[in-house]
Amino acid sequence: xxxxxxxSSRVLEPAGSEGFVTTKAEALLxxxxxxxxxxxxxxxxxxxxxxxxxxxxxYDFARFGAEAPRFSPRQxxxxxVVGTITQRxxxxxxxxxxxxxxxxxxxxxxTCASCGGFYDNYACVAGVDKIIPCHVYVPGCPPRPEAVxxxxxxxxxxxxxxxxxxxxxxxxxxxVTSHEYGLVQLxxxxxxx
Amino acid sequence: MAKALVELLKQSFPAxxxxxxxxxxxxxxxxxxxxxHEVAAFLKSSPAADMNMLMDLTAVxxxxxxPRFEIVAHFYSLAKGHRLRLKARVGDPEGKxxxxxxxxxxWGSANWMERECWDMFGVVFEGHPDLRRILLYPxxxxxxxxxxxxxxxxxxxxxxxxxxxxxxxxxxxxxxGMSFGRQTHDHxxxxxAPDPEIFPEPAN
Numbered sequence: 525x526x527x528x529x530x531x532s533s534r535v536l537e538p539a540g541s542e543g544f545v546t547t548k549a550e551a552l553l554x555x556x557x558x559x560x561x562x563x564x565x566x567x568x569x570x571x572x573x574x575x576x577x578x579x580x581x582x583y584d585f586a587r588f589g590a591e592a593p594r595f596s597p598r599q600x601x602x603x604x605v606v607g608t609i610t611q612r613x614x615x616x617x618x619x620x621x622x623x624x625x626x627x628x629x630x631x632x633x634x635t636c637a638s639c640g641g642f643y644d645n646y647a648c649v650a651g652v653d654k655i656i657p658c659h660v661y662v663p664g665c666p667p668r669p670e671a672v673x674x675x676x677x678x679x680x681x682x683x684x685x686x687x688x689x690x691x692x693x694x695x696x697x698x699x700v701t702s703h704e705y706g707l708v709q710l711x712x713x714x715x716x717x
Numbered sequence: 718m719a720k721a722l723v724e725l726l727k728q729s730f731p732a733x734x735x736x737x738x739x740x741x742x743x744x745x746x747x748x749x750x751x752x753x754h755e756v757a758a759f760l761k762s763s764p765a766a767d768m769n770m771l772m773d774l775t776a777v778x779x780x781x782x783x784p785r786f787e788i789v790a791h792f793y794s795l796a797k798g799h800r801l802r803l804k805a806r807v808g809d810p811e812g813k814x815x816x817x818x819x820x821x822x823x824w825g826s827a828n829w830m831e832r833e834c835w836d837m838f839g840v841v842f843e844g845h846p847d848l849r850r851i852l853l854y855p856x857x858x859x860x861x862x863x864x865x866x867x868x869x870x871x872x873x874x875x876x877x878x879x880x881x882x883x884x885x886x887x888x889x890x891x892x893x894g895m896s897f898g899r900q901t902h903d904h905x906x907x908x909x910a911p912d913p914e915i916f917p918e919p920a921n
Contacts, residue, residue, distance in 0.1 A: 612854050614875040646861040646871055647853070654877045 559589035564600035569607025754818035771824035837862035
């Protein structure tokens with residue numbers, strides 16, 4: 525019940541067993557929105573395989589309420605842009621985005637959708653934010669399922685806070701400073717020598 | 718096997734074959750472009766060649782050469798199992814008159830490959846039934862795989878958004894983007910004093 529500890533909500537418990545909760549209407553609405561994201565998967569490339577893995581039971585983003593894919597943008601809240609967007613597809617993506625009803629969010633899945641990746645050429649759009657606003661960037665080629673889940677939870681967090689600024693998913697561990705995954709170990713302890 | 722085929726073509730078309738070479742076992746004939754269709758038709762109809770498959774047809778741009786473009790076709794005989802590569806050099810340095818005969822009447826697979834070659838290199842295939850762009854959009858100007866097409870030139874169909882700040886990451890708290898387990902709760906203030914970062918004071 526982490527959301528009940530948000531600043532806008534209070535749990536008031538008197539001495540007895542019954543209690544009640546006060547909250548703001550907009551916080552309650554945001555709470556409902558973040559747990560009922562209807563998705564529109566705009567899948568164009570190999571990241572789609574990762575997207576399928578995400579929606580299947582092993583990683584299962586249905587756990588976060590983002591269960592129902594809607595294949596009409598008019599019924600969707602969250603546009604997943606999964607894969608490379610070519611210049612030829614750009615009008616289609618923009619049209620899909622314009623058909624979605626407010627409130628709507630966009631998640632760029634993978635490096636190609638976020639910034640174009642290595643497709644820096646005549647045919648491709650270097651990131652969906654050149655065409656439509658984007659709220660969460662999930663880097664990776666393809667991203668790990670954990671990163672996608674982090675991105676989804678980040679978006680839910682932003683919906684709860686009413687924040688529509690863009691954000692990128694950070695790595696869970698820093699490979700340079702992590703001792704477990706460290707690339708180099710500069711100094712050994714005497715006990716390890 | 719393909720070496721005998723090269724000899725056969727040299728004897729049959731002594732004026733058309735300009736040079737021959739072999740690389741990694743692939744026999745190659747460089748032809749006079751005027752006899753491109755004639756030699757290809759011979760390869761298909763001759764029982765000794767029996768080239769019933771056109772595997773690939775493309776072009777190479779050599780901007781310093783005259784003629785500038787090299788048209789390359791790879792043939793394969795499914796029955797005999799041998800291969801042959803034909804080349805023809807066409808085009809002026811500006812790349813405005815790059816023309817060669819189409820092979821669509823001999824192999825159906827030449828249709829899309831010649832359309833791609835037109836799309837990417839601007840080679841006009843005379844006699845092609847439907848020479849349109851195949852991969853790029855009709856509004857595209859120029860031919861992107863030519864060496865004189867600027868590497869960073871793009872032709873967007875949708876006007877790019879005019880976003881003043883392209884800063885992608887705008888964290889509103891130090892733990893944004895962290896997984897739930899790594900989020901800190903130090904910043905959660907008491908209910909009496911809401912976090913000004915999240916709930917700014919309304920401007921009166």
